Amino acid sequence: MKALGTAVATLAVAFVAVLSLLAMVLIEGAAEADEASDGGGGLQGVPSEVRPWILKADAQCDQPAMAPALLAAQLYHESGWNPNAVSPADAMGIAQFIPGTWATWGRDYDGNGRTSPFDIGDAVMAQGKLMCSLLRQAKNSGYPGDVRALALAGYNAGWGAVERFRGVPPIWFSRAKGQTEGETYKYVRLIMASIPRFEGPGQLEVSGSGRGPDALRRASTRLGTPYSWGGGGPSGPSTGFCDDRNGYLNGRCSASSTVGFDCSSLVQYAYWPSTKLPRVAAAQYGATSHRPVSRNDLKPGDLLFWSKGGASVIYHIAIYAGDGNVLHAPRTGRVVELQPMASAMPAGDYFGATRP
Template identity: 65%
Template sequence: MKVLIGAAAAVAGLVVLALLVVVGVVVSDDDASAAETTGGGGLRGVPTEFRKWILKADDACAEQEMTPALLAAQLWQESKFETSPEKATSGAGAQGPAQFLPSTFATWGRDDDGNGETSLWDIGDAVMAQGRMMCSLLKQAKSSGFPGDVRGLALAGYNAGWGRVEQFKGVPPKSFANGETFNYVQLILSYLPRFQGPSLIQVSGSGSAADALRKAVGRIGTPYAWGGGGPNGPSRGFCDGTNGYLNGDCVASSTIGFDCSGLVQYAFAPKANLPRTAAAQYGATSDRAVSRSDLKPGDLLFWSHGGSGSIYHVAIYAGDGNVVQAPRTGRDVELAPLTSAMPERDYYGATRV
């Protein structure tokens, strides 16, 4: 079931722990798909260009076990949402964001994005093919009578082939293929919370501010990484002697994600070429200051320890008193109230890109 959100109202409600924020910007027909969601518990933490295809693939499958989060978690394990041949080609010859062998893609692939060719490198074609194959495998898993989570059985079939699931009458054990399939299943199921609710923001409308907010929202659930992220998306962070540590360990260097300004830089690219740090982003936009009473979705918010030279955090206003932000090491990109996103006493001001 899909819900299309119209314009003009900004309403927030708490329903079964799922926060739904409707940002009041003008809806255009071209952007209608961006204001859709499914009954699968919400989808977060995925790039904007993948979101609509994941939702469509989920909608096309009648199996209850299929959810947007399951497809997203599988894509993360397969390719980290990469789409270039350099980063999304495996040693075994699997290609594209859904890591299909060309022979397998020939069975499941269609020209779903309507660009005149069927390609495992096209996001739409790849994700819809992934959905078709997983939907078929879920049906097989449910009718097989094999023990275990049917999602795990289907994932094992995707990774190793359904014949291996039949051979072992379940998910292949750790002794098979050095545990590749066993670990594949366990990892994807463990990633599910990262890509499903509770936080879901629907952004409808067009324009640079709405587009930037939509991109940032698509990354809710992505890990925080000090120094991570930029115009091209999340990246591995680093530790600088003070930042990037958790319980004494440098976690940023092994985490692919965003810090606060990396998220903002990504959200506004390529339409706005913002500098890398929060302080520099303030400097680049300070001539367009906005009072707190006049905030609009897509505005930038800044926090400081004292003056423009001490700005340490930036977030994007999401409407209805909320922000989208990458808060700190150990947390994920999130939706948070403006009043508690950072210490209220440190709020410095807002600007418009």
């Protein structure tokens, strides 16, 4: 692709990028999908139908600065994983391409006989190739700063803006008259700050079949999802709420603005719909206590409980993941993670285990 064509294409996509962010509240039908981790790419918190395309786009880029988490963070802020998103500026699909830009970068990457920005494979691969081109330009430019930030700035404002300032445009810069100052500056900072959220451990390998392994396997697709007190349920993560003690982080109510799970909603999600467990940990114990399991007989998928006094005051639940580990949503400020059972919660609070 010649430099001029690339500059025009990136400017068109850049025009859409911030509009997409501003229009997110208008986008309906966001994708409901399992999120997964991948050991090869170090990717987490990504819908399972998007993950393989991100990894493929990364693998086909020859730029060292390209990473799956970079593409994931950008896609998340473009459309919130919604493959059917349409913005007021006629930007379409998960990567929010406008028709003119799609004509340059769009291909039938998924081999289904059509080229569509609403096809996840086509859109993610096109986004990856555009970003790869921008990363190459950023590296060759010699401009100071992180080449990922330079590429993101080029994606948002067009490479011409990066050349003008010999770097990421400053906060006072606006791409056009009448537009908000600092859009590109904030766009870059927002996505760069989000990259670690999508960098994660490898996917938990779960062997066997049956109710327990199947539930553990489903829960493992949510590794890296934020903890949100009162959030989450059978259909997936959601924002939560704060009560007089829970859901706060650094003095403010974090749960009301955090999309995620708490410990018991993660368990409910894992077992649904084959086993429709109640919503809270104490009730989940009550629903499964007729099948207690000793610590010596734990199997993947068993439920573990912690309490300060008895069954009525159980305060935490986790899923046994094998090899002495549990998969759980620990507390506000943390994410769904794999931890040793011995250190997941205070050892003296361990109450017992059940098998749904």
